[in-house]
Amino acid sequence: MSDVYVIGVGMTRFGKHPDRSATDLGAEAALAAIRDAGIEPRQIEGAYCGHVFQGMAMGQRVLAHIGIAGIPLTNVENVCSSGAVSIREAALAIRAGEHDVVLALGVEHLTSKFQGALAPDPDDVEAAVGLTMPGIYAMRARRYFEDYGVGRGELALIPVKNKGNAALNPFAQFQEPVTVEQVLEARPIAEPLGKLDCSPVTDGGAAAILVSASAAKRLNGKAVRLAASSLRTGTVDAEPTPMTFEPLTNATARDAYERAGIGPEDVSLAEVHDCFSIAEALRVEGCELFPRGEYLQAVERGEAAIGGRLPVNPSGGLLGKGHPLGATGVAQVVEIVRQLRGEAGGRQVEGAKVGHAHSRGGKAAGVEGAACTVQVLVR
């Protein structure tokens, strides 16, 4: 997939925006990406919009708001990978020769939707017995502690790292670092996970302008190559998913590495789906970026910090930057593009050449609804 480039990115500040609409947030992000690409809105030939809870025709509302009319647009949804999938489908449209300049947008106004959206589904047997998202990840954390001889203290280092990174990111929801003590003393959600181990409820928008090789040349922008955009869904094994390893994440990452012609050792920085603190460990290990069972010690040694061997979630991740579902996967690409261009300010990863974005959606325990993406971007 050597023929797709990102030439512009933009996002809103993530956070609680009670006075703004999803349309408004999406428009701000789209216009920021268009401006960053140095193009005019009328040069956009096609668009994709990822979201989960925003109802019908979300992307159409954004296009109307910013005065783009008459082009093809498709709304896409893959649970928490919805934004990442807008990137993937935009890339496919370019590879198909359908468009040269495509807007990939992700948006979510979660604070206005969250109550209703999470009302118990009477058919959801897992939720009825307590297997909510925090419950599932708490079980996975306990299993991980048991299997690998680590504990609550080491796990707390992940929120500390990510909220610390977020404090360096003006677009992040949280702007203050936290200490291990604050993580350990936070309100329990599903033990061992406390409030600071869980990604917050967030509103926001993020956008990227994807182009063909010929358009990248013609438009003369600061192009970053999208070397792979892989998607897998459901399980990849007939066996139940192990609690501490994700075959779906692994299969998706391997597919992305093969497409990009790289190995995990080539990655300069990774944005991964840390919906809970323990999830970051499961994802970096699933992507083979760190050895299985050794991630918490690696974090303790500073390997995943900005300036470490392989910075993970320098943007702050979902824990620090926030998690507006549909916008999350696009915002990962925004961060990576800024890092690869050397425009990440106080959180810049020096010499960054290869960026890796992992996004995961759907039920963690069940077969149904799982979706995973891995994207590789190269300077």
Place this chain on the structure above:
Amino acid sequence: MSDVYVIGVGMTRFGKHPDRSATDLGAEAALAAIRDAGIEPRQIEGAYCGHVFQGMAMGQRVLAHIGIAGIPLTNVENVCSSGAVSIREAALAIRAGEHDVVLALGVEHLTSKFQGALAPDPDDVEAAVGLTMPGIYAMRARRYFEDYGVGRGELALIPVKNKGNAALNPFAQFQEPVTVEQVLEARPIAEPLGKLDCSPVTDGGAAAILVSASAAKRLNGKAVRLAASSLRTGTVDAEPTPMTFEPLTNATARDAYERAGIGPEDVSLAEVHDCFSIAEALRVEGCELFPRGEYLQAVERGEAAIGGRLPVNPSGGLLGKGHPLGATGVAQVVEIVRQLRGEAGGRQVEGAKVGHAHSRGGKAAGVEGAACTVQVLVR
């Protein structure tokens, strides 16, 4: 787009299915299409699922139900064009060289969602002043009558034709023909439109198997070529949309004709988005299949009947077959494929060579949310 073929189609009976789930309906349709294509589920390499109101991860639930795991799937939504868009995105994935065999699925369990879904949106100013869908189409009917010197009696011929065709389609919601008198005496909804001028609330699923040219050859199926799959969204003019003509429909159809290398005069049969009786006139005229303002007289002369010059909605259309939003656009392709293969039984259009499917979603009067697709299939 000469390199995409449809080798299998399937659908559930459309109607009210209170005892079945969207997952169940989607699975039935997908398995029927897989069987029709003469392939095994494991040969599916990627999938798209169109729906509007079914919540998160609809397509993933269907794949899990039929035992397909680990492949890429993306859920897509473009209001009433959602199903049609699953066909378009599947075709793009094939043209991009990403997949050779793709499932395009559409599903909706509307009877269980319709009440909540249509609860008034406090931000929807148009609905608040009575510009609901039936209200808008009623105004358009009156304008059409005024502009072209036709009336209620001629308009009634459209439901009569479509429900008559549906009576020949074992998969249609309505199985009984209706008379002009029944249409005129039906309960008024928004005058001049009565109940039989409005598409019903419907549950159902529809699916198609799309393949590359090489896979079509290898799999040796009954391949029908998808010669164009065009999508446009929003308005195409700065001017307000005229009440009796749809620039968006026209632009989309012209794009499709150009891609397919045909003109409207080459079309053997058309499935168009007759969400209301008057809508059929607006769509066939917008697609230049009949001269502007002359469609009702053409229907009166039998030109749009099965056996006429250009049969419109031989399946029964939305008025007769039913309108399960996400499934509707795929079901149009199901009908066309069956017609082009000569497998349409009592409603067969003799010598059908070129089929045309038009789907339209979103607010009819406003700029926001409009989406339109036109697909051309060739034997």
